[in-house]
Amino acid sequence: MNPPINVFDYEALAQAALPPVNWDFFYGGSDDEVTLRANRSAFERLRLRPRVLMDVNQCSINTSVLGLPVSMPVLLAPSAAHGLAHPDAELATARAAGAASTLMTLSTDSTRSLEEVKAVAQGPLWYQLYIYTMEEAQRLVQRAERAGYAAIVLTVDLPRYSRRERDLRNDMNSYQQAHYPDAFNGNAPHLVVDGSDNQHVYMGDAVTWDILPWLRSITALPIVLKGILTAEDASVAIKYGASAIIVSNHGGRQLDGVMPTIEALPEVVAAVAGRCEVYVDGGIRRGTDILKALALGACAVLIGRPVLWGLAVNGQEGVQHVLELLRKELTLALQLAGCASLADIQRSLVQVP
Numbered sequence: 001m002n003p004p005i006n007v008f009d010y011e012a013l014a015q016a017a018l019p020p021v022n023w024d025f026f027y028g029g030s031d032d033e034v035t036l037r038a039n040r041s042a043f044e045r046l047r048l049r050p051r052v053l054m055d056v057n058q059c060s061i062n063t064s065v066l067g068l069p070v071s072m073p074v075l076l077a078p079s080a081a082h083g084l085a086h087p088d089a090e091l092a093t094a095r096a097a098g099a100a101s102t103l104m105t106l107s108t109d110s111t112r113s114l115e116e117v118k119a120v121a122q123g124p125l126w127y128q129l130y131i132y133t134m135e136e137a138q139r140l141v142q143r144a145e146r147a148g149y150a151a152i153v154l155t156v157d158l159p160r161y162s163r164r165e166r167d168l169r170n171d172m173n174s175y176q177q178a179h180y181p182d183a184f185n186g187n188a189p190h191l192v193v194d195g196s197d198n199q200h201v202y203m204g205d206a207v208t209w210d211i212l213p214w215l216r217s218i219t220a221l222p223i224v225l226k227g228i229l230t231a232e233d234a235s236v237a238i239k240y241g242a243s244a245i246i247v248s249n250h251g252g253r254q255l256d257g258v259m260p261t262i263e264a265l266p267e268v269v270a271a272v273a274g275r276c277e278v279y280v281d282g283g284i285r286r287g288t289d290i291l292k293a294l295a296l297g298a299c300a301v302l303i304g305r306p307v308l309w310g311l312a313v314n315g316q317e318g319v320q321h322v323l324e325l326l327r328k329e330l331t332l333a334l335q336l337a338g339c340a341s342l343a344d345i346q347r348s349l350v351q352v353p
């Protein structure tokens, strides 16, 4: 294959490079993967309404998220087990994010510890939290704050682990885990279950909105809620003082059949009404996808699988290249749409379906 020139090329190369079990773990969604596919097709359905004869000679895509400057509105979503993609795991990813001057979110289920990742990161980091036990969650949040992470991203769409049928068929039920090595024998405790019993060490199903005042009481960091899809929950999130919301369906890996995120975004943006920052992830593969998300009110987007494809194909360099491809595509998309900066992106850039 010729050298990769877009994210889909990286996807194909990653599939060729990865053991099929790891590919399935990264690529797959839950149940019938309806939402996984819909995340993409919803972007493809949206049409753009460009303006012409604007001066787009100088086009800037710098921005900031929660006050942190980033070179583009493209952040790295948290994803588990980068060690299944490359031996350098999250260290390579963090170096790449730093080199691209953007922000990486480290998963609780990472291969390398939050301190190791912080030690090599040149850019800002957020720490994504799963609550396995309250005691361990408190320790992790405080470790992240001490290490210099800039926010806690609480993932709220995983009260239980969904059925990922590719993983069930592959008997893929554990991977190396930096943050729970002793307590859980190296296994991700919530990973791959067929509905119930095995989840006794993961208490996500007992976590409610009351967790937010508790989190607030143990950390001064901003709290970002990841996995909100409705106006109703966005309003509650605001009431509980969320600093930001990530509209996400976990990349089609949790409740199958939920709406694609780009369709959920407008109602969340409307409910939030400027009271906190809103980001979106799920199916973003092109600069034009990012442009559509920004036009519909997102302050930034996050990418999940594209990072893993870059990592699997060529470690740090691969991730960096994926980020640079998206940077170029977004800049060109803005110019072709008649925008010289992110501030020029109007809601009217996207056709109302």
Ligand code: FNR
Binding pocket: 025, 026, 027, 039, 077, 078, 079, 080, 107, 108, 109, 128, 155, 226, 248, 249, 250, 251, 252, 253, 281, 282, 283, 284, 302, 303, 304, 305, 306
């Ligand atoms: C994820 N995602 C995820 N989210 C999270 O909050 N904590 C996690 O540990 C993980 N782990 C994870 C592993 C893998 C292999 C994938 C693909 C995804 C979800 C992730 O943060 C994000 O919401 C989606 O990946 C976004 O969709 P795209 O960009 O992958 O289509």
